[in-house]
Amino acid sequence: MNPNQPTPPPASSVGQPGGSEPVTPGAPPSLTPVAGDGQSSSFKDIISIVVVLLSALILAFGLISFVFQSYQVDGPSMQETLHNDDHLIVWKVPRTWARITGHDYVPKRGDIIVFNEPGLGTFGQAQDKQLIKRVIGLPGDHVVVKNGKITVYNTAHPLGFDPDTTLPYHNTVYTAGNVDVKLTDHQLFVCGDNRGDSLDSRVFGPIDTGNVVGKLVIRVLPINNAQWY
Numbered sequence: 469m470n471p472n473q474p475t476p477p478p479a480s481s482v483g484q485p486g487g488s489e490p491v492t493p494g495a496p497p498s499l500t501p502v503a504g505d506g507q508s509s510s511f512k513d514i515i516s517i518v519v520v521l522l523s524a525l526i527l528a529f530g531l532i533s534f535v536f537q538s539y540q541v542d543g544p545s546m547q548e549t550l551h552n553d554d555h556l557i558v559w560k561v562p563r564t565w566a567r568i569t570g571h572d573y574v575p576k577r578g579d580i581i582v583f584n585e586p587g588l589g590t591f592g593q594a595q596d597k598q599l600i601k602r603v604i605g606l607p608g609d610h611v612v613v614k615n616g617k618i619t620v621y622n623t624a625h626p627l628g629f630d631p632d633t634t635l636p637y638h639n640t641v642y643t644a645g646n647v648d649v650k651l652t653d654h655q656l657f658v659c660g661d662n663r664g665d666s667l668d669s670r671v672f673g674p675i676d677t678g679n680v681v682g683k684l685v686i687r688v689l690p691i692n693n694a695q696w697y
Contacts, residue, residue, distance in 0.1 A: 536558060536560055536561075536685075537682065540554070540556070541600065544662055544665050545599075545665055546662060547661065548662070549661045555689035556684055557686045562682075563681065572678065573680055575603050575680065575683050577635065578635040579697075580603075580683070581603055581658070581682065581684065582599070582682055582683075583675055584598055585599050585672065585675060587672070591671065593667065599658075602637065602639075603657075603658055605649075605658075607652065607653045607656070607677065611651065611657045612628070613645040613648075613670055614648075617630055617643055641661070643659070644664065645670040654676055656680070658675055
């Protein structure tokens with residue numbers, strides 16, 4: 469060895485703590501189980517599942533309360549437009565927004581709506597019930613049912629018009645009854661399309677705009693009769 473030649477540094481070695489044993493390159497480190505770790509993981513999993521389920525329930529409740537809801541028709545009062553057992557989707561967003569902004573939700577004339585009607589026990593029905601009918605008269609209208617037809621008077625139609633024959637839904641059935649009512653700023657006049665078999669405003673009077681639940685937007689079942697409204 470040349471005494472003037474620098475001495476090479478010693479080769480590095482890697483070992484376990486203390487350097488007593490070499491470790492094979494690439495060997496995975498060993499793990500020591502921590503007492504109770506499995507129980508903690510299971511508890512966290514349970515909490516996660518509960519949170520997901522609660523979130524799903526809250527979301528579902530929010531959608532049903534404020535966005536849309538499914539209904540099934542019970543009875544013949546809306547024939548031939550809707551039939552018994554038809555499955556419907558009712559849109560609630562306009563009503564929700566009206567309540568948020570502190571206004572009444574007033575649907576359009578001719579819309580089919582679901583609403584809450586109290587006091588039906590007098591007519592042999594459940595005391596409080598949700599009904600589905602068509603909007604005929606709007607707030608401020610003067611509605612007359614006479615000689616088998618409906619006539620609506622307002623500032624736009626001082627001589628009156630028949631919504632059954634002038635609106636797109638076009639219902640020419642005979643409308644029994646003898647009604648003459650002036651609607652307030654918070655009232656609607658509603659009728660079933662099957663006028664001969666419908667409990668509606670001709671019997672229990674105008675409904676309150678605050679009782680409107682939502683507007684029919686689609687019939688989903690039966691699938692061969694699915695339709696947007």
